[in-house]
Every structure is written in C-alpha cells, then in structure tokens.
Amino acid sequence: MSTFWSLWIIVLTVISFVGITWILFANRKSTGSGPDKTTGHIYDGIEEYDNPLPAWWFHMFVITIVFSVGYLIFYPGMGNFKGVLNWTQVNQWQAEVDRAETKYGEIFAQYRAMPIEELSKNSKALKMGQRMFSNNCAQCHAGDARGGNGFPDLTDGEWLYGHSPEQIKESIMAGRSGAMPGWLAALKEEGVSEVSQYVKNLSVGGEVNEAAKAKFQMFCSACHGADGTGNIAFGAPDLTNDIWLYGGSLGQISHSIRNGRNGRMPVHKELLSEDKIHLLTAYVYSLSHNP
Template sequence: MSTFWSLWIIVLTTITLIALVYLLFSNRKSTNKGPDSTTGHVYDGIEEYDNPLPLWWLYMFVITIVFSVGYLIAYPGMGNFKGVLGWTQINQWQKDVDKAEEKYGAIFAQYSSTPVEELIHDKKALKMAGRIFSNNCAQCHGSDARGSYGFPNLTDSEWIYGGSAEEIKTTITHGRTGAMPAWGTILGEDGIKNVSAYVLSLSDRQAAVGDAELGSEKFKLFCVACHTADGTGNPALGAPNLANNIWLYGGSQGLIQRTINLGRNGAMPAHQELLSSDKIHLLTAYIYSLSNGDSKTDLSLNNNNSEPDLALVK
C-alpha cells in the first residue's frame, strides 16, 4: 500500500474513533435532570422521554472502543502498520499447514511405502483417500466416481489409459489428453453414417441409418491405426474400446456420428503440481480399489468432513 493510502486509512480511522468518543459523551445527558424530563415530543398522547443511556449500555460502548484501540495496536489495521504481534494471514495459514503436515506426514509416509495392491485392503487409508478424491476429483468424475458425459466412469473395469496401479498413477500425475481427429470433411455425410453403423455393429447393435458393410471399408482405412483392427482400442494412445458398448461420449448413433464428424479432445488435468506424490499414491489406491477392492469401496465415506485440515496439505 502506498504511503498516501496508508496515511489516509490511519487518519480516517483515528478521526472516526475520536468522533465516536465525542458523540458518546457529548450526547450523554446528566442524570441530574431526573428521569422525568421529556423531549417535548408528543404523538397520540405518548410522550418521548429524554433519559440518559443506561450505564451498563454506555460502558459496553466504552469497552468496544477500548477494544478497538487495543486491536489496532496488536493486529494490522492501521494502514501499513503491522501490529505489535506481527500476525499475518500468511503466517496463520503456514502455521495451520505445518500443523496438518505434522499430523499427516507420518501417516502419509507409511501409506506411500505400502504397495497400492495392499493399500486397497486398508479401510482407514481408503477413507482418507476418499476425502482427497472429494476435494480434487469429484467435480469432474462425480462424488460416486461414476463419471458422466465426457468424464470416464472410474468404478468399472473399462480403462481408456489402462487400469494397472502404475497406469492409473501416471494418469493422475501427468494428466491425459484424448486426441480423436475430426473426420467430417474426409468421410462426408454418408461416410459418417456408414462408419457409425459399423461402429455400432462392433457391439452387436443394429444401426438406424447407414451401411455397416461400406463403413467397415472406411474403418479399415482411417480408424484402425488408433482403435485397432477389431476396434478394441489402444491404451497407449488413449483410443477407447469401441466394441464393448461402453461410451464416454454417448452410444446413440447420433452422438457417435457427432464424435466422428467433429472429433473429441477430453482432457484429464495433470495433478503433480497440485498434490504431493504421497496423496497421488493414496488416490491411486482409491481408484484401483473401486474396481478391485474387497467389497468395492464404500463411497458414502466421502462426504464426512471430520478431517477438514486434510485439504491444507499438498
């Protein structure tokens, strides 16, 4: 804050405080007049008394003014003056973070040295991981992790990028970007209809429009490089399996045509800057447990906020 604004605040605050004290005492009627003096104002036969403030009330005002002076000396408030206690929001936050680090550091260290495959049997670890999921992942994947249009379901055994602990960890750490090119100009309207009919036939579904036979030719030409010859996809490229009737972007023929026509670019953000590797390890175990766990992790655990300071630790 520049010196001018700092002085501006100090002067205004001081004048206001002095004005309040003046107002309080200058308006205070002495009790000498007795309780019966009126302001002379009468309405509907009701007279307005001119009694002084009750003493307890007056003292309350005095106490608040004394408190405010004490507060302005102890804490920052007077422009650039930092207060004699040296309190700052950042210090306070750092203190909370340090406390949380101390509380969770040892627990995290123990969890991060346990392999994911073992961690999925540890209820306490999963409970903690569930909260981390709620804070960082649920906004996209849903609080039940089942995803929605464009956001993959993490509870089934269908994986775009692979479902081993190692692959899941890579996904969370570095993020993923899906790159499905747009084929509209290359295939044309009929071409898209035919290919979408062929895609549907891969999961034994009947298309409403288009010729799957003709579509198959185009598929061999343009699609197998990523989705492979039998359409089962390639995790290394993030090309989903098109033959299992599980859809990221919807499985109606209309939506499939849209995907082929305009392309898709789903983005899973990288979390290595946002979360420590310990937290990512715990999250990996959580995601892994959703399809490999003992009784499939109890998702109702997520919304219990008994460890609100967990979010403070990176």
Template sequence: MSLFWSLWIMFLVVLNLGITLFLFLWAPRAKIPVQADGTSGHVWAHGVLREGVQKLPMWWVVLSAAMFVIGFAYLALYPGFGAFKGALGWTSHKELAEASAANEAKLDELMKRFSLYPIEQLAGDPAAQQLGERLFMDNCAACHGRAANGNVLLGAPDLTDNDWLYGGDGKDIYTSIHDGRSGVMPPWASLGEDNVDHLVQYVLSLSGSPHDEKAAEAGKPLFATCAACHGPDGKGNPALGAPNLTDHIWLHGGTVADIHKTIHDGRQGHMPAWSPRLTDDQIRVLAAYVYHVSHHGNASD
C-alpha cells in the same frame, strides 16, 4: 506498510474511536427538552403514539464501556494501529506459517506410511481415502464431477465403472495423473455420409445396442479403417487409449447422433499432467483414491 498509509490508518482509527467515545460520554449527560408528561413532543397517529424520553439502561452503558476497553486492549496487543505490530508480536503470516508447518509434519508422517504400500493396497487405507478425496475435489472434480461420474460434454471419463482407456491398475492410473494423456480420434467425413451412417450402425452392433442390421453389415468392411486402433474385434487398445466399443460405456455419448459426430468430425481429448502441481506422494494418494472409487462405487458427495 509505507509511512503514509500507516499514518492514514492511525488517523482513521483515532477519528472513529474519538467520535464514538465522545458520543458515549456525552449522550448520558445530554439535556433533552421534555414536556410535563415526560415525552419529547413528537407524536404520530393523531397523538395516539408519543415519543418518550428515558435514560439509557445501565447494562447498555456497562457493556458499551467494556467494548471500548476491549477495543483499546486489542490495539495494544495486536496489529491494527498503523504499522504498530502489537505487544504480542502476533501476525497472520506467522500463524499461517506455524499452522502450515504443523500440518506438513503430520502429512510427512502419513506419506512415509503411505509409501510402504502399493497403490492398490493403499486404496483400502481410510486415511489415504480421506486425503485422496480432498485432492480429487480440489483438482479433478471440475471435469470428472464430485461423484467421479465423468462428463460426456467434456469427454471426461466416468471413474467409477472400472472401464479404462489407458489401463486401470495402480501404475497406469498414476501415470495418467502424473504425465497426463492426449487422445485423438481422427475425423472420417471423407468416407461420405452414407458410409459414416453404415459405420455408426456397425459400431452399435458391436455392443449389442439396437441397430439396423442391413446398414451394420454394409459398415462392417469399413471398420477396417478403425481396427488399427480399436482392434479387429472393437475391444480397444489401452496402449493407444482407444476405447472398447463392445461394452455400453461411451466417452462422448452412445446415441446415433453422438456416434455419428464422433466418426464424422473426430474427437480430441486431453488429460493435463498434474506433476507440475502435485508432488509424487500426492499423486500416489490420488491414484489410490481413484482406484478405490472404481472398485467401490461413486465418490462421496
């Protein structure tokens, strides 16, 4: 803190404490003119209400005096009076550093224990679940939701259904978090509107969803353009992040309009890499939590 700001703060403290102390000492001794009935002469409601004048109660005087003593003691012991550091030498930075060091020591002990287990086994550890949930809320919930149910508008997958674009074992989940993922579904508007509509019906038929059988039959040959990624049977390819089209799980929505938009306009998905933000140990715990959620239902709210 510069000398100017230190002096300015000291001036404000002295000014405010000086004024309040003066009022505290002067008020009990102030002479207020009163009438014979003990009132000040101020009346309301045509004289029904009159302002009385009474001394301050002793409990108020004692309590206020104690507040001044506490205030002066605080300024003597702790920072607050300009650049004066206080007799105790306490600072918020020092307290934060000590608390952080104590927390890091506890975390180091936990992380050493966590490192002994594979991610799938770590997913069953209550302490790992608790820490993983906090990491998830701080880093993942913005896209995947607090309950990890995903977000169709963002193309963020539901993590509770055990359906995976890039694989769902511990190693695959760790890689997704650590390195991130980028998926691209190219647009197929060049096929023409009729062909896109036929292809939509065929994709619906793959999952057994209600569809137009005639249109689906017409779209079946067109699926050859999709089979390179989704496979000839439409069951997807985790190596490419191509989703399984035979289940009823839709990353961007499963209505006719949603599927039409996906095929016609294409889709782009990006899962950022969290390795620059989180340590490898934290990512392992986070992966264990995601694995736990996918096998035991929704994340806690």
C-alpha cells in the same frame, strides 16, 4: 499501499474513533427538560423519554472501544502499520500448514510404503483418499467418481489408459490427452453416417455394412483396433460395449466421428505431493477392484 492511502485510512479511523467516543459520552447524561425527563417530543399523546443508556450497555461500548484500540495496536489495520505482533494471514496459514504436515506427514509416509493393492483395502486410508478425491477430482469425475459426459467413470471396468496401479498413478501424475481427430474431411457426410451406424452396431449388433467396415479398417483400426475394442496406448476407447465417454446414441457417436474429441486430464504432479497421489491412486484403484 501508497503513503497517501495509508494516511487516508489512519485519519478516517481516528476520526471515527473520536466521533464514536464523543457520541457515547455526550449521551451519558439526560438533558431532558420536561417534568418526567422527556425530550419534549409528543406525537399522538406519546411522549419520548430522554433516558441515558443503561450502564451495562454503556460499559459494553467502552469495552469494545478499548478492545478495538488494542486490536489496532497488535494487529494490522492502521494503514501500512503492521501491528506490533507482525501478524499476517500468510504467516498464520504457513504455521497451520506446517503443523498439519508434521501431523499427517507420518501417516502419509507410512501409507506411501504400502503397495497400492494393500492400501486399497485399508479403510482408513480410503477415507482420506475419498476426501482428497472430493477436493481435487470430483469437479470433473463427480463425487461418486462415476464421471459424466467427456469425463470417464472411474468405477467401471472400462479404462482408456489401463487400470493397473502404475497406469492409474501415471494418469494422475502426468495427466492424459485423448486425441481423436475429426473425420468429416476424410469420410464426407455419407461416410460419417455409414461408419457411425457401423460403430453403433459394434455394441448393439445388427447387419454389417461391408463398405463401412472397410472404412473403419482403413481409418480407425490403427487406434481402436481391427475389432474396435480400443487400445490403451492411445487412450482409444473400446467401441464394442455399452460404456461411452461421449454418449452412445447414433447422434452422439456421429458427433464424435465428425468433429473428433479431445478429452484432457490435467497434470497433477505439481499440484499434489507424491504421497497424496499414492493415496489417491489406491482410492481410485479400490473403486473398481473392491467388490
């Protein structure tokens, strides 16, 4: 803050203090001149008393003023003056973080030493994992981890990138990017609608269009597999079941094929410590592995 604004605040604060104190003391004594100490105002026969503030009320005001002066001496408030305690929000936050680190550090270290499979059966660890999930992951994967359009359900049996402890941890640590190109240019309108119907039929059954099948083999099988069951190396989903990342209606499937899809799971290794990610991995692992 520049010296001018600092002084500006100090002067305004002091003027307010003096003003408030003056008003308080100026009103201590009744100046009522009427026979019953009234102000002399009469309206519709109602008169206004001119009583001083009750003593307890007056003293409360005095205490608040003394408190505020003390506060402004010890804590920041007077422009650039830092207060004699040198208190800052950052210091306080850091102190709280340090306290929490020592308190929870041990628990985390203990959990860190346990393998994911074992940790995923530890109800205390899962509770901590769930809380961390609510804070860091629920905005995308939903509170119950069932995901939504474009955000995978982490509780079901289908995994874009695999569901071993290592694969889940890798998804969280390093993030993931799904790269499904758009196919309108290669397939043209007619091809898109043919192949869309073919993909739809992969999950619901129906007559196989040989021309569409040939196109699928040519353009799609490299990632989704010849039979359409997907490949975790590319994060290419299984197209043969009824689990859909972007919706399984004919319209949604053809939107995916025509325009492509690029889901992005953000990198978390800079945001969360490895201890925390270990615990989160156990939580996510538990969702689909524990009955």
